[in-house]
Amino acid sequence: MSNEKQVDSGRRGLLVATCAAGSVVGVGTAGALVSTFQPSERAKAAGAPVEVDISTLNPGEMKTVEWRGKPVWILRRTPEMIASLKQTDGKVADAESKRNPAEFTPEYARNEWRSIKPEILVAVGICTHLGCSPSSKFAPGPQPSLPDDWAGGFLCPCHGSTFDLAGRVFKNKPAPDNLQVPRHMYLSDTKLVIGKDEKGEA
Secondary structure, X not given: OHHHHHHHHHHHHHHHHHHHHHHHHHHHHHHHHHHHHOOXXXXXXXXXXXXXXXXXXXXXXXXXXXXXXXXXXXXXXXXXXXXXXXXXXXXXXOOOOOOOHHHHOOHHHXXXXXXXXXXXXXXXXXXXXXXXXXXXEOOOOOEOOEOOOOOOEEEOOOOOOEEEOOOOEEOOOOOOOOOOOOOEEEOOOOEEEEOEEOOEEO
């Protein structure tokens, strides 16, 4: 009997020790899982407004920055680029950005340039058809996959949607809407903020 009691107590001790060890591992694992669900600093920053220095951006040049995981184009248009928008007014599907204005075009960009300043275009570089990224085709004139009277703009190589230098989609193209203009504002002549304007953050 004493031997059986010793075995039982030994088993009981082993069981208690095993459970205790398991609970420690369980707590450690749970802690690790909880930490993985908390957003990283990079993830937090991905949704925050982005400040951009445009002091070195020359006429005819474009730079790309990331905001909320999306490419945002900043194009400094030349006087010739701005003038070309008159040529494309009758060829684009939504010249005045009236389709889905709240989603794609802030009120202050619902003009021919789709911008606050005529020379600066700020647009999300994602085609509104299936999310491809269009290529810049700024040079006017005949080019592969483009019309002979091309005045400059953007071409989505995936399904052939074309956009003018204001990000307005041409008629009879797969893309249903103009390129998105994110909310933005100028802090100075050389610095702007993407993802925020006078009304608050996007």
